């Protein structure tokens with residue numbers, strides 16, 4: 001792995017020797033990096049490079065076959081996904097996780113109430129949970145969907161569904177956000193607005209962001225550093241200009257536009 005920038009002195013996220021093999025195939029190999037509080041790291045790489053698998057390992061959906069993950073110096077390698085979320089690690093998925101039959105506000109309010117500990121009779125609890133109402137209103141305002149709160153989520157455009165997914169995440173007040181291809185399926189016209197939402201979540205709210213994204217123009221305007229995955233390994237982690245100029249990275253992308 002090549003890098004010209006020093007690793008953060010006090011990382012909020014520390015990954016060491018992270019590996020994942022399934023059915024004899026090595027999907028993620030010996031990945032290690034640190035992320036500083038408030039940093040924005042974009043994760044790129046050709047199709048099948050292991051980007052989503054890396055996010056699955058960090059969020060706890062899959063257990064690594066080797067390596068460790070630390071959150072605020074606490075080893076969370078074997079901690080369940082919902083406990084990681086309680087500790088401030090939130091994520092979105094490549095495919096939509098919105099309940100289409102519920103309203104926009106109901107989708108966010110359920111996430112907010114669930115995060116605050118409602119598990120039995122979650123719906124009734126959500127109705128009465130003032131904190132959840134407040135978090136919902138704030139999250140919808142933040143992503144620019146407040147005016148559509150009463151609409152059925154299934155009727156939203158792809159771009160607005162992506163904003164809703166971010167609002168659902170914000171309602172749980174995560175400090176570290178993993179965004180898995182937030183622009184996937186979003187029309188060209190919706191990309192600038194969604195980019196601004198992500199920028200504000202990072203810059204104005206000071207949240208740490210890791211984002212898998214194929215749109216280079218989007219991520220280059222957002223990222224402090226860019227991590228390049230290739231065949232399950234971390235090929236490079238550096239400031240955008242260095243990554244773009246890196247011959248090893250260009251070689252990995254041979255045949256694909258960087």
Ligand SMILES: Nc1ncnc2c1ncn2[C@@H]1O[C@H](COP(=O)(O)OP(=O)(O)OP(=O)(O)O)[C@@H](O)[C@H]1O
Nearest residue numbers: 022023025027045046047048049050051052053054
């Ligand atoms: N559960 C699994 N079982 C077997 N192989 C898997 C599993 N999950 C992922 N893979 C394989 O691991 C490799 C990496 O997949 P992953 O989805 O992490 O890549 P990616 O970089 O996110 O790709 P893309 O950019 O296309 O989303 C692929 O070859 C994929 O087929």
